[in-house]
Amino acid sequence: MWKSALSLSYVVQRLVFPLFVGLAIGLMVLSRVEHPAVSTVRAQAVDVLAPVIEIASRPMAALDAGIAEVDHFFDVYEENERLRLENERLLHWQTEARQLEAENADFRGLLSTVAEPRNAFVTARIIGLSSGSFVRTALINAGSADGVDVGQAVVTSYGMLGRIIEVGTRSSRILLLTDLNSRVPVALESSRDPAIVAGDNSNVLSLMFVADSSEIVAGDRLVTSGEGAMLPPGIPVGVVTGLEDGVWHVTPFVDPAVIEHVRVLDYALPGLLPSTREAGATGELW
Numbered sequence: 001m002w003k004s005a006l007s008l009s010y011v012v013q014r015l016v017f018p019l020f021v022g023l024a025i026g027l028m029v030l031s032r033v034e035h036p037a038v039s040t041v042r043a044q045a046v047d048v049l050a051p052v053i054e055i056a057s058r059p060m061a062a063l064d065a066g067i068a069e070v071d072h073f074f075d076v077y078e079e080n081e082r083l084r085l086e087n088e089r090l091l092h093w094q095t096e097a098r099q100l101e102a103e104n105a106d107f108r109g110l111l112s113t114v115a116e117p118r119n120a121f122v123t124a125r126i127i128g129l130s131s132g133s134f135v136r137t138a139l140i141n142a143g144s145a146d147g148v149d150v151g152q153a154v155v156t157s158y159g160m161l162g163r164i165i166e167v168g169t170r171s172s173r174i175l176l177l178t179d180l181n182s183r184v185p186v187a188l189e190s191s192r193d194p195a196i197v198a199g200d201n202s203n204v205l206s207l208m209f210v211a212d213s214s215e216i217v218a219g220d221r222l223v224t225s226g227e228g229a230m231l232p233p234g235i236p237v238g239v240v241t242g243l244e245d246g247v248w249h250v251t252p253f254v255d256p257a258v259i260e261h262v263r264v265l266d267y268a269l270p271g272l273l274p275s276t277r278e279a280g281a282t283g284e285l286w
Contacts, residue, residue, distance in 0.1 A: 088157040095159070099223070099234040102189055120266040122146045127171070129256055136179035136201055138256055142264060143168045151230055153265045159236030159253035160184070160224060161262055172264070177205060177237070177252050186237050187225035188214065194225050197237060197250055205238055207248035218242055222250060232267045 124146070128139035142148050144167050154161045154174050162182065166173035175182055182199040193214040197205045210216065220240040226233030238250040 092157050095234075095236050098189060098221070102192065102234075106192070120147070121263040122148060122266070123261060123263055124148075124172075125261050126256075126259060131176075131256065133201060134180075136176040136182075136199065136256075137165075138162070138174040138176060140172050140174060140262060140264070141170065143170045143172050145169050147266055148172045148264050149266070153224070153231045153235060153267065154262050155235055155265060156254050156259055156262055159238070160231075161254045161256060161259065163231075164264060174262075176256055177254075178203060178256075184231070184237065185225045185227035186222040187233075188216065189221040189223050191215070192225075194227065195222070197222060203251075204241070205250040205252060207240065207250055210248065216240055216248055230267075232265060 122142050124140040124142035126138050127141050130137045130139075138161070140148075140154075148164060148167055150164055150167055152164045154164060160177065162174040162176040162179070163184075164172050165175040176199070177184060177197065178199040178201065180199055180201045182197075184197050185194065186197050187194050191214065193211055193216075195210045195214070196208045198208050199205055207216075207222075218240055222237045222240065224231045224233055224235040224237060236253050238252040241249050241251045243249070
């Protein structure tokens with residue numbers, strides 16, 4: 001009995017494929033015939049097969065839609081990456097434009113000025129971040145072999161991240177602006193009034209040693225002043241966010257938690273401070 005069933009199944013399998021081939025050829029022939037009876041039969045056949053074709057096409061339609069969604073996802077990812085890079089470039093040029101605007105206001109009444117030294121830099125990657133209650137530092141994969149030295153400023157396209165405090169041959173440690181021991185001389189970008197920003201191991205900075213004549217309002221931008229010739233002037237530091245207990249609070253432009261690559265600036269005034277070895281490309285950054 002089971003042998004007969006197997007033989008019948010085998011015969012059916014052998015006949016199904018030629019049957020469908022013959023049906024396809026027949027439909028192709030009928031599609032070329034314009035006789036009314038043939039048109040009627042063709043229309044009825046299409047009516048019968050249409051639901052089957054629709055059901056059979058649904059998986060392919062779903063697959064096409066899925067492929068389109070994947071393509072759209074990659075297109076959105078590429079567009080987002082392009083916009084992110086473009087935004088970084090625009091932020092860089094915005095910072096440079098702000099600095100040039102402030103410098104032009106100072107230089108209008110001057111006949112001549114001494115050119116600033118060039119900034120050399122080395123690009124490094126952050127490989128460790130310590131943001132506990134007692135210390136705020138970061139570790140980068142560049143050291144003395146790459147031209148990194150103690151005291152150099154560490155910046156991103158958004159502004160200053162901190163200063164180098166410890167250097168090894170292939171790694172260095174950054175003291176972040178928010179660390180309790182961090183003190184950076186700054187100036188109000190609009191008025192050039194000097195001050196000091198200090199960290200307190202929180203996510204905001206405190207503005208210290210502000211002149212009584214300084215007119216500070218929330219939203220004022222702070223940049224490095226260059227006092228002491230240890231840091232390049234004009235590097236964006238943060239924005240004044242409010243006054244609490246007589247102390248102005250500043251939010252840094254750079255969030256260390258979302259930064260991966262940084263630039264370590266090699267900056268020194270010729271004849272005044274020992275010049276460090278040039279590291280990487282040379283040119284103006286800000």
